[in-house]
Amino acid sequence: MAAYNIQAGGQLQGSSIMAIPFIDLGIQRERIGAKIEEAVLKVIKHGAYIMGPEVRSFEANMSAFAGSKHTLSCANGTDAIELILLGLGVGKGDAVFVPAFTFVATAEVVPMTGAEPVFVDIQADTYNIDPVKLEASIEAVLKEGRLKPAAIIAVDLFGQPADYPALSVIAKKYGLYLICDSAQAFGCTIDGKQPLEWCVATATSFYPAKPLGCYGDGGAVATNDDALMERLVSFRVHGGATATDAATMNYTHEAKYLNVRIGMNSRLDTIQAAVLIEKLNIFAEEIALRQNVARRYNELLGGKVISVPHVKEGYVSTWAQYTIEHANRDALQLHLREKGVPSAVYYPIPLHQQPGYSMFTSGTGDLAVSEAKSKTVISLPFSPYLDAATQDEIVAAVLSFEG
Ligand SMILES: Cc1ncc(COP(=O)(O)O)c(C=O)c1O
Structure with missing residues (x-):
């Protein structure tokens, strides 16, 4: 079975190595x-x-x-x-x-x-x-x-x-x-x-x-x-x-x-x-599975990093990404890579600071939160089928970072 990684650049890469995939499409493929x-x-x-x-x-x-x-x-x-x-x-x-x-x-x-x-x-x-x-x-x-x-x-x-x-x-x-x-x-x-x-x-x-x-x-x-x-x-x-x-x-x-x-x-x-x-046909079930994976991440990481995702009362997320924040984000990403855990930064530059978009300045007020978040966010591997052992490995890698 191929393991699929979504790299930070957004490209899918097929590989036969059983590394932790950032987004695992293989288990769903086995299923249907x-x-x-x-x-x-x-x-x-x-x-x-x-x-x-x-x-x-x-x-x-x-x-x-x-x-x-x-x-x-x-x-x-x-x-x-x-x-x-x-x-x-x-x-x-x-x-x-x-x-x-x-x-x-x-x-x-x-x-x-x-x-x-x-x-x-x-x-x-x-x-x-x-x-x-x-x-x-x-x-x-x-x-x-x-x-x-x-x-x-x-x-x-x-x-x-x-x-x-x-x-x-x-x-x-x-x-x-x-x-x-x-x-x-x-x-x-x-x-x-x-x-x-x-x-x-x-x-x-x-x-x-x-x-x-x-x-x-x-x-x-x-x-x-x-x-x-x-x-x-x-x-x-x-x-x-x-x-x-x-x-x-x-x-x-x-x-x-x-x-x-x-x-x-x-x-x-x-x-x-x-x-x-x-x-x-299986999407509603997968949305439910995603809630379990996110809840478990929150339980294991809550209080140990700057922030774990907050979903508002009455809101249901489909968890396209599980995104935490860390003050020393880039070093954490390097550390995770060394531990074999893929991660991604969505997004490293807010759009108003992108060269192709900096000319659009009308009505632009305070964009401080976007600027701050682009320096701290990091998304961890996520899939509805992420098993507890793999999730524990990912969490251990995050928690072993001392930066
Ligand atoms: C927020 C958002 N809008 C639009 C798109 C564009 O979707 P597509 O890649 O299918 O064109 C994406 C895809 O990554 C997205 O994340």
Whole structure:
């Protein structure tokens, strides 16, 4: 069985050495590998590689799981966020508020639409966008007067939902779209409700290391908004005419070749949909297993490092990462490496300090928490199937660090 490590750079590396994997995909493969192989072979044989029947089935299963009216699968999580922005008509002259402490994709899609990202600080205990600082940023952008506040993209970092009840009050007050980047957290809940309860649309990623991952790239948008869904379908495939467009236009050729808007090509491969159907079948159980692994880490490490993850009352995290903090983080990472324990730093540089993003300074207030966290966070190996002996080995390696 191959052991898979996700390196800090985000690349999957296959290896036959039984080192501790950072994210162990092998045990799940042992569990449902035969079903997945059968499903993939079925696609290879039926030949509908693009938008085949598995894509529709998977979208329906996702909607049932998330309680959403619609699911639109697409090529990856980055496109899922961009599709939402395009579908909502966000573009030139608009300000989109994003956390400074997130994966770059959250902000990257914003200038792609012509809009500008405005970086907002995070809360120290959850790593998610700070509603109080968000409101200050919106006010600052309004006062500056150059950009029009249009949308907020909240991120469910490391698997924990952002504070949607508070964020939705602010979104309503200022007339902004609230969008959820749940790339790391599909399946997370607040009081049993998924983020879509408060957002116009949620985006997720099926990158292999994500809680629900496929065997390549993939992503999806969930929404309850019929008109938005119609536009998403169009933007997903080259801006083709929707039923509404077609009804109001005169043409004689196939609707597929009537390109009404500038779209993209962002389809989920049928083979990946077939993989995801099988993985979604066991996903609820895996979310429950993840809680046990996280609880045990918290018990073993709580009080012994600067911080262990804090999940708010009523919130359920899907634990894309188990992230602790240490004052001497880089030395701890080196120590763990010497002990054969892989780790990762998400994220070493907040986005406002990234060379490609430092020009976006509108509305930027105090980003001190993002800056501080980037120096102390370190994520430990995590999987729903992490066994107690391996977990003990990881914890012992952390606790043996004397720096
Ligand atoms: C918070 C966040 N947003 C967006 C993405 C983009 O997802 P993908 O890699 O599928 O494009 C990721 C993936 O790492 C992510 O962690």
